Amino acid sequence: MILELIKADITTIKADAIVNGANSSLLGGGGVDGAIHRTGGKAILEACVAIRNKQGKCKTGNAVITTAGNLPAKYVIHTVGPVWNGESEKNKALLADCYRNSLALAVENEVKIIAFPNISTGIYHFPKDKAADIAITTVNNFAGKEKIEKVIFVCFDDENYMLYVKKNSIALTSDMSD
DSSP, X not given: OEEEEEESOGGGOOSSEEEEEEOTTOSOOSHHHHHHHHHHOHHHHHHHHHHHHHHOSOOTTOEEEXXXXXXXXXXXXXXXXXXXOSSOHHHHHHHHHHHHHHHXXXXXXXXXXXXXXXXXXXXXXXXXXXXXXXXXXHHHXXXXXXXXXXXXXXXXXXXXXXXXXXXXXXXXXXXXXX
């Protein structure tokens, strides 16, 4: 499995699946969630409404999969990250669950290339350095990683990008949207 790091808008990434840092309603919101819903169009919202009608809200750490609508991906995997409320093992475990459950859905749906945003580091205020460590460690330790060809960490801002660069274990690419 190849790990790759880029600084870009995740809605422009060509991958089998992109991950959405969603809220529990699955109905869109701000940040990456809003951007994915706006760019992907109504097909994503309709799929999310169908999931909600079947199972209710998505719990923190869980993930669901939908079409990608107008996005250059095949699927969107929606995962609900934890809201940071201070140092806690529970928050760290829930964030790791986001990555594990998203990867498990990817394997189930024969996804070979998956792109992750910086889950929970925006409005949910998870410390970016801790989130980067959890993301990289969880992806590297994923049990079914041999079935995934490439994981792309997509950073929208310079701060997140530089935190991943400091980890030194990821191939760097400037842009994958072309």
